Amino acid sequence: MPQQRNLKTSGIILRKTDYSEADRIFVILTKEFGKISAIAKGVRKIKSKLGGHLEFFNEINFDFYKSSTNDLYRINGAECVMLNKKIIQNLKLMEIGYEIIKLLNKFTEEKYPLPKILKLSKFSFGLLNEEQNSELILLSFKVKFFTILGYLPSFDHCLKCRKKITESKNYFDISNLGVVCQSCLSKIAVVQAISFPLIKTINFIQKANLEQVLKIKIEKEDLFILQNLIEKVVHRIEEH
Numbered sequence: 001m002p003q004q005r006n007l008k009t010s011g012i013i014l015r016k017t018d019y020s021e022a023d024r025i026f027v028i029l030t031k032e033f034g035k036i037s038a039i040a041k042g043v044r045k046i047k048s049k050l051g052g053h054l055e056f057f058n059e060i061n062f063d064f065y066k067s068s069t070n071d072l073y074r075i076n077g078a079e080c081v082m083l084n085k086k087i088i089q090n091l092k093l094m095e096i097g098y099e100i101i102k103l104l105n106k107f108t109e110e111k112y113p114l115p116k117i118l119k120l121s122k123f124s125f126g127l128l129n130e131e132q133n134s135e136l137i138l139l140s141f142k143v144k145f146f147t148i149l150g151y152l153p154s155f156d157h158c159l160k161c162r163k164k165i166t167e168s169k170n171y172f173d174i175s176n177l178g179v180v181c182q183s184c185l186s187k188i189a190v191v192q193a194i195s196f197p198l199i200k201t202i203n204f205i206q207k208a209n210l211e212q213v214l215k216i217k218i219e220k221e222d223l224f225i226l227q228n229l230i231e232k233v234v235h236r237i238e239e240h
C-alpha cells in the first residue's frame with residue numbers, strides 16, 4: 001500500500017503554471033520540505049476558496065497531501081499569514097519582488113530546506129510592502145542570499161592569505177568572488193579595486209539583519225559600485 005500523508009508547513013510561492021482545465025501547479029519554497037511542486041485542483045474556478053490565498057509575496061500556511069508514489073504534493077488548504085498586497089499595487093516594488101523570486105527559482109535546489117533563505121525572503125517582502133528603500137532591499141537581499149548559499153565569503157578576510165582586511169588597498173577577485181589584500185594581488189587574474197568603506201558596508205550587510213541594513217547610509221557612488229559588483233557576481237555564478 002502506498003503511504004499517504006497530510007502535511008502542514010508555511011512557505012512562499014515561486015511559480016504558477018496553469019494545468020488542465022481548472023488546476024494550477026505551484027512551485028513553493030516551504031519551510032520544512034524546501035522547494036517543492038504542488039497542484040491545486042480546481043483553483044482557477046471562480047468559486048475556488050483556495051485561489052485568493054495563493055499569491056506571490058505572501059507568507060502562506062499550507063495543508064498538503066502527499067502520496068509516497070507521486071512527487072507532486074496536493075494543496076488541500078492554504079491560509080495567508082502575511083499579506084503583502086502593497087507590492088502588487090506598485091510597479092517598482094513588484095519588479096523588485098519578482099527579481100527576488102527569479103533569484104530564488106534559479107539558485108535554489110528542490111527538496112532541500114533553506115530556512116535562512118526563506119526567512120530572508122519573507123523579511124524582504126515585508127519590508128518592500130512597507131515601501132522602504134526598495135533598491136537597497138534588493139541589493140542587500142542579493143548580498144545576503146549569495147552569502148548564505150556559500151557563493152560569497154565573508155568580506156572581513158582576504159580570500160588568499162586569510163588575513164583580516166585592513167584599511168590599505170584592497171581588491172575584489174572577480175573569478176573567485178572575494179576580497180584580496182595588496183600582498184596577494186599578484187596571484188589574482190581579474191580584479192577590481194574596492195574601497196575599505198565599501199568592504200565594511202558589504203560585510204555589515206552580510207552580518208546584520210535587513211532592518212539594521214536599511215538604517216545605514218550608503219553613498220550613491222558606493223551603491224552604484226555595489227550594484228555593478230553584484231552583477232558580476234551573478235554572471236560569475238551563472239558561468240558555473
Ligand SMILES: [Zn+2]
Pocket residue numbers: 158159160161162163180181182183184
Ligand atoms: Zn591576502
